[in-house]
Amino acid sequence: MPAHTEILKAVVPVAGMGTRLLPATKAQPKEMLPVGRKPVVQYVVEELQAAGVEQILFITGHKKAVIEDHFDTDPELVRILSSGGGYAMLEELAYTETETRFYYTRQSVPHGLADAVGHAEKFVASDPFVVALGDTIIKDHAGSSFIQEMIASHLHSGAACTIAVEEVDSEEVYRYGVVKPASGTDLTSDFDVEDLVEKPKPENAPSNLAIAARYVFDPVVFDAIHRTAPDRNGELQLTDSIRLLIQLGHPVRAIRLRPGEKRYDIGNFESYFKAFIDFSIADEKYGYLIRQYLKRKVREF
Numbered sequence: 055m056p057a058h059t060e061i062l063k064a065v066v067p068v069a070g071m072g073t074r075l076l077p078a079t080k081a082q083p084k085e086m087l088p089v090g091r092k093p094v095v096q097y098v099v100e101e102l103q104a105a106g107v108e109q110i111l112f113i114t115g116h117k118k119a120v121i122e123d124h125f126d127t128d129p130e131l132v133r134i135l136s137s138g139g140g141y142a143m144l145e146e147l148a149y150t151e152t153e154t155r156f157y158y159t160r161q162s163v164p165h166g167l168a169d170a171v172g173h174a175e176k177f178v179a180s181d182p183f184v185v186a187l188g189d190t191i192i193k194d195h196a197g198s199s200f201i202q203e204m205i206a207s208h209l210h211s212g213a214a215c216t217i218a219v220e221e222v223d224s225e226e227v228y229r230y231g232v233v234k235p236a237s238g239t240d241l242t243s244d245f246d247v248e249d250l251v252e253k254p255k256p257e258n259a260p261s262n263l264a265i266a267a268r269y270v271f272d273p274v275v276f277d278a279i280h281r282t283a284p285d286r287n288g289e290l291q292l293t294d295s296i297r298l299l300i301q302l303g304h305p306v307r308a309i310r311l312r313p314g315e316k317r318y319d320i321g322n323f324e325s326y327f328k329a330f331i332d333f334s335i336a337d338e339k340y341g342y343l344i345r346q347y348l349k350r351k352v353r354e355f
């Protein structure tokens with residue numbers, strides 16, 4: 055089989071319950087919560103498109119059908135806006151006129167991220183693919199694509215899995231899955247991973263490089279997912295599947311977010327609020343006003 059020179063498929067898991075964001079997520083997906091002007095999952099799709107991905111499979115579940123509507127064209131809305139002179143608003147719908155092909159499959163019970171990715175086995179077939187969590191935005195440098203860099207690294211190294219990692223404060227590692235770099239590794243570029251540790255205590259953490267919601271996999275990951283044992287909550291964890299890959303002798307690598315790039319995890323209120331502030335103050339039209347407003351508010355604290 056010829057070696058792949060690009061990756062055209064991606065999987066976006068969006069089937070989680072989002073319990074940490076209740077009541078906001080009682081009847082709507084957390085992936086549809088707005089950050090600035092767009093729902094979170096639209097940023098995720100745009101990241102994938104910027105990296106050259108052409109086919110995206112969403113792993114959806116209960117109450118997630120609006121995600122399908124969001125990425126579909128809406129001829130009735132287009133007709134109303136066109137006849138009412140709402141051309142500026144029509145431009146906001148340009149994202150639905152895309153060459154990207156969207157596919158949907160359901161994970162009826164959210165049995166964990168590895169189980170969600172396992173639902174993509176037929177879609178992926180024998181191709182390498184990207185996994186991008188639907189509740190996390192990676193803010194790139196303007197005009198460059200971090201996922202594209204991950205793909206290039208993955209195809210060049212021949213790894214079975216390439217994980218995005220972000221440097222976090224040492225006291226914060228207990229919130230994340232953390233990688234253990236192979237000894238003697240130069241951490242300034244992509245590097246070999248020896249192990250992964252889920253939510254370590256700061257004193258036991260093998261590094262402060264946290265897994266950052268983007269992965270590139272070869273289909274061999276499905277063998278590991280099939281062999282992954284459920285955790286004590288009955289869920290299949292993707293970090294356990296990646297550990298299995300390592301134990302089975304497959305190379306797993308990591309690549310760091312570059313300076314100025316940032317991961318925004320929308321899964322809890324603290325990081326959701328921070329994300330909303332950052333995207334609001336960067337808004338082309340309203341950013342200046344919001345910055346002025348915040349300066350006034352800060353003086354009142």
Ligand code: UTP
Pocket residue numbers: 067068069070071072073074075085113161163164165166167169170187188189190321
């Ligand atoms: P989380 O780990 O944040 O889990 O999922 P969650 O269930 O959505 O949220 P809480 O813990 O109840 O608040 C990270 C991403 O993986 C998806 C989620 O939809 C989210 O985009 N996911 C998670 C699945 O698709 N299936 C799962 O079984 C678990």
